[in-house]
Amino acid sequence: MTDIPTILRAILDTVGQSADRGQVADYIPELASVDPAHFGLSVVLADGSQHSVGDAAVPFSIQSVSKVFALALALGRLGDRLWTRVGREPSGLAFNSILQLEHEKGKPRNPFINAGAIVVTDAVLAGHAPREYLGELLRFIRAAAEDDDIHINEDVARSETETGHRNFALAHFMRGHGNLQNPPELTLGAYFHQCAVEMSCDQLARAGRFLMGAPDAPRLVSPDRVRRINALMMSCGHYDGSGEFAYRVGLPGKSGVGGGILVIAPGRASIAVWSPGLNLQGNSKLGTEAVEMLARRTGWSVFG
Amino acid sequence: MTDIPTILRAILDTVGQSADRGQVADYIPELASVDPAHFGLSVVLADGSQHSVGDAAVPFSIQSVSKVFALALALGRLGDRLWTRVGREPSGLAFNSILQLEHEKGKPRNPFINAGAIVVTDAVLAGHAPREYLGELLRFIRAAAEDDDIHINEDVARSETETGHRNFALAHFMRGHGNLQNPPELTLGAYFHQCAVEMSCDQLARAGRFLMGAPDAPRLVSPDRVRRINALMMSCGHYDGSGEFAYRVGLPGKSGVGGGILVIAPGRASIAVWSPGLNLQGNSKLGTEAVEMLARRTGWSVFG
C-alpha cells in the first residue's frame, strides 16, 4: 500500500481534472453561492495521525451529515425506544419523499432520510427548548472533534426555515399520525439549526473518530452502538444512492447536501470529504469519486 | 474470544429453546412439508477448518441463495454490461414486488429481488439452452464447494413452474419493456431449476469460501468482484429486511425462502445457516438470530 499522503495528493490531482463537478444545491442562497471548485479531503488514521489535502480547513455546511451526531445523541438518550418511532431500512426513495409515510402510518423508514431525522430531533428535543438541544449537540460534536471552534450558521438556518416547505409537510404529516411530540415549527426550528452546523473536513474527520474505534479518540458511545450506527450509514447514508455507494466505496458514510461526506473505515480511519457539486441522488459527486479512489488504493473496503 | 465450537454449541442450545420458529414457506408442497424443527449451522474459517452443529449435513432447497452464484457467473460472463439491465440499490419493497418495474421501465432495482435475479439468469442464458446454463451453474457451485454431490431437485423445480405466477408476471412485464431476451418460459424454466439446487449447510459454507477471501479456497472471481458481490449482499441480500440484517448482524448475507442463509465475514469466515421457519420479510427467523449471536460472540461485524 502506498502511503496515505501520496494517495491523497493523487486523488487531489485527479479530481482537479474532473470536467463534471455536479450541481451545487441551489434551494437556499447560502448554499447556491458556494464556489463549486472547492475540494477538501482529510483522513484521521488509527494511530491518531491526520492527513489532509485541498480546502480541508475551509468550513462548509454539514447539513445531513449532522444526522449522524443527532442519532448518536438520541440513542444515548432514548436507547432502543427510538426504534418505535423510526425504522432501520433503506427507503428506496428520495431523501425528502413522503410516499412511504402515507403507506406506513407516519413511521419513517430510517433516521437518515429527512422524515426520520426530523423524528430523531423531535425525540431528543422532548421536554427541552431547541436552544438546549442545539447546545448539547454542539457540545457533542466539539467533544468528538476536540475542537471548540464549531458553530451554527444562523443565516443558513433562517433560509432553510423560510424555504423548508417539504420538511414542514413531512413534520405535519407525522404529527397527524402522532409521531411528532413537539409542534412542527419547534422541532423544525431545531432541525434546521442542526443542519446549519459548519465544519471543515479537518474538523469533521476528527469528529468521526468515535465511529472508527480509534484507541485514543474520545469514547462517546459504546462499541455496540458504534457498529449499529455504521450499519445504518452503510444501508441508508446516501438515500437512494446508498446501494451504489456501498458497491463502489464499500464503507459506511453519510452525505450532506452541502457536498460533505463523512466516511468510516472501521478500525482504520475516519474520512471527511467535501466538494459542493452533487449527483442526481443529492450526494457529492467528486466527494464520492474521491473516497472510491481512496478505498480502492488503501484496500479499506469492509467487504474483503 | 471463545473458541468457535463452543460458540456454535451455545447457539444450538439457544435456538433449541426458541418457542417461535417462524412460518415455513407453504407455496409449494415440497417446501411446506419440511420439518420446521431442523436447524443447521456451519462455519468455515480462514485457516480452512470447518465447524458445524445440528443438521448441517442435511440438504435443503437453497432457493434465492442461488442468486449469489448466478450473479457471480453473470458478472464473469458479461462484466459491467450486466448493470445496464439491473440496478444496485435496495428496493425498499417485498422480494416479489412489481411496483418499481412499472415506475422504472422494467429495470429491476438489484440482482437479489426476484425480478433482478430473473434478468441475471436471462442474461447468462443468452444463446444457450437452459440445460447448458444449469450445467455451468452446478459446475460453479460444485467447484466452489469442492463437492460434486450437489444436485437440482426436479420436483421442486416443477412445482415452482406450476405455481410461479408472480414470477411469470415479472418476466412478461420486463419482456414488455425489452429487458428480457429469451421467452419468459425459457428464462423461468432455468430460473426455477436454479432455485431448486439442494445443498447442506456444510456444502453451502464451503461454497461461500470464494467470497471470504480464504487463502486456500478456490479462487473463482477477482478480489474486486468479491468485494462488490459482498456489498450487494449487504445492501440487498434480505429484501426489505436488509437494513435490519445489517443492523443486527453486520455481515453481508443472502437468504432463501427454504430457510437457508449464506453469510460472509470477509477475511474470516464463510457461514451457512438453515432453519426453515421464516420471518415476515421471508428470511429465516432462527437463522438470522443464530448468525446475530455468532457475529456478536466473535466480533466479526464489519462495522467495528
Next chain:
Amino acid sequence: MTDIPTILRAILDTVGQSADRGQVADYIPELASVDPAHFGLSVVLADGSQHSVGDAAVPFSIQSVSKVFALALALGRLGDRLWTRVGREPSGLAFNSILQLEHEKGKPRNPFINAGAIVVTDAVLAGHAPREYLGELLRFIRAAAEDDDIHINEDVARSETETGHRNFALAHFMRGHGNLQNPPELTLGAYFHQCAVEMSCDQLARAGRFLMGAPDAPRLVSPDRVRRINALMMSCGHYDGSGEFAYRVGLPGKSGVGGGILVIAPGRASIAVWSPGLNLQGNSKLGTEAVEMLARRTGWSVFG
C-alpha cells in the same frame, strides 16, 4: 312514478330500520358528538316546490360539500386559469392522500379532494383577507339558498385548525412546489372556516338549485359551467367511492364528512340528505342509500 312525498316517507321508514348507520367522524369533538340517529332529506323540484322529511331543518356541518360553492366562486373569479393549478380527474385514492402530489409535482388531481380544494381556496383568496373571502362565500351560499340564516361555526373551524395536520402537510407540500400563493396558515384558516359552514337539508337543497337548472332559481353561474361542475361532482364528488356512487345512484353529488350530501338531478331536482354515520370511503352511509332509493323510485338517473 309515485309522488315525491310518498317516496320520501318510504325512504324515511327504510333508513329508520337500518341496523348499521356507519361511523360518525371523530377527529374533532364537534363532529364526534353529533347524534348518529339524525336523518334528514329534502328535495326541491323543477317547479320550485320543496319536500322534506326527518331532521331536514336541523343544521349540520357541511364540511366538504362547501367545496362545490368554493369551486363555483373560483371559476367565476379565475375561469379556466384555475385548471393550471388543479386537475379534473378522479384520484383513485383517499380524500386526504398525499401520494399523487409527489408524483405529479404538487398539482392535485381534482378540486374535490382536500389538496385540490385547498388550492381552490388559495386561488380565490389571492389578494384578499380570509375574512373577505369567507364573506363572499357566505353571500354566494345565502343567495343560492335565498336564506340569510346560514353561518360558520367558529368552534368547528377552531378545532379543525388545531387537528388539521394532514391538511397542513398537503398545503406545505404544494407550497414547496409553488402551487400555493398564500402562506399555508392563511389559506388553511380560510379553508377550515369554509368547511365549518352549517346548513340544514332544507337550506342545502335550495342552495343546490343553481346546479339543477331550475327556471325560477337564482342564476349564479352559466349553464356551461353548471354542466362542468356537475361532471366533476359525478367523477370526483365521493373520493375513491365516486365510481360506486355513480353506479348505484347515477347522479352527480358531493359528500361531506359531516354526513351531508348534495345531489343534483339535472333539470329535475336538487337534493340534500344528511345522516352522520360514514362508510369506509368517508361518505354518509345511509345518505347514500337514501338517494339510491330516491333515484331508483323516481328514475332520475342520468344514465337512462
Next chain:
Amino acid sequence: MTDIPTILRAILDTVGQSADRGQVADYIPELASVDPAHFGLSVVLADGSQHSVGDAAVPFSIQSVSKVFALALALGRLGDRLWTRVGREPSGLAFNSILQLEHEKGKPRNPFINAGAIVVTDAVLAGHAPREYLGELLRFIRAAAEDDDIHINEDVARSETETGHRNFALAHFMRGHGNLQNPPELTLGAYFHQCAVEMSCDQLARAGRFLMGAPDAPRLVSPDRVRRINALMMSCGHYDGSGEFAYRVGLPGKSGVGGGILVIAPGRASIAVWSPGLNLQGNSKLGTEAVEMLARRTGWSVFG
C-alpha cells in the same frame, strides 16, 4: 337546435382542418399502418334514424370498445357475482398499469382497464372454449347492430398475442392472486380476439342502441343494467382521461386504442366516432373533440 346532419357536416369540416391529429397506436403493425387521415362519425337517434359523415362505413379495430359488449355479456351470465372479482372505481392510472393489482390483492379497479377486462373475459369463459365465447360475443354484437357482417381480424389477434407481454403480466399476476380461473394463455387468447373485432362507425352506432334506451332497438339487457353500464362508461371509460371526457363531453363513452369511441346520450342517441390518432391517455384525439362539439351543439350532456 340545428338539425343533426348540419351539425355532423360542421364537425367534419372542423376536424378536417385540424393540424394535430394525435399519434396512431404503433405497438402492432396492423394498427400502425392505419391511415391517420380517416375520420368517421355516425349517430343513431331515438327515432331510429341514422346520420353519418366521413369514413363511417370503413371498418376499424374496435379494441377496448369491445369491453362494453363483454361486460354486458358477463353481467348477463354472472350478474352481481362479477363484482367479487372486479371493482367499479376509476383507477387514476394508465390503462395497463399493474400498480393497484399489487396493493389490492389482484382485484382490478374496474372492468374497462385492461386487468379488469381480462377478468371479465375470464369470467365469461369459465367452462367454455374461447371459440364458443367468441361466437357468443359476435352473436351479441351482431344482434345489437342487427348486422351479420361483423368479424374478427385474425391478423390483429395474432399480433396482439405476440406482443401482449404487459397483458400476460397482468393475467399471471391475477392468476397468482387466484383471480383468474383459466390458464392465462387461454383467457388472453379469447381477450386478444375480442379486441380484434372490426366494425365501422355505422355498425358501432347501431350496436350501441341497447345502451341508449331506443324504443325500437333490440333489448339485450335490462334498463337497470343499461344505467349501470353507462355509469361505468362515464366513470372509467377513458382510463385516466375519464374525468376529462366527462368534463368536456358530459356523456358516457368507451374508447379503444384503434381510435374508435362509442358514446351514449341516454334516451337520445348512440354515437360512434373514429379517428386513429390518440392523445396522451390513449383515447382518440379528434374523436373526443368531435363528440365534444356534438354534445355542445345538441345539448345532450347529461349534466344539464
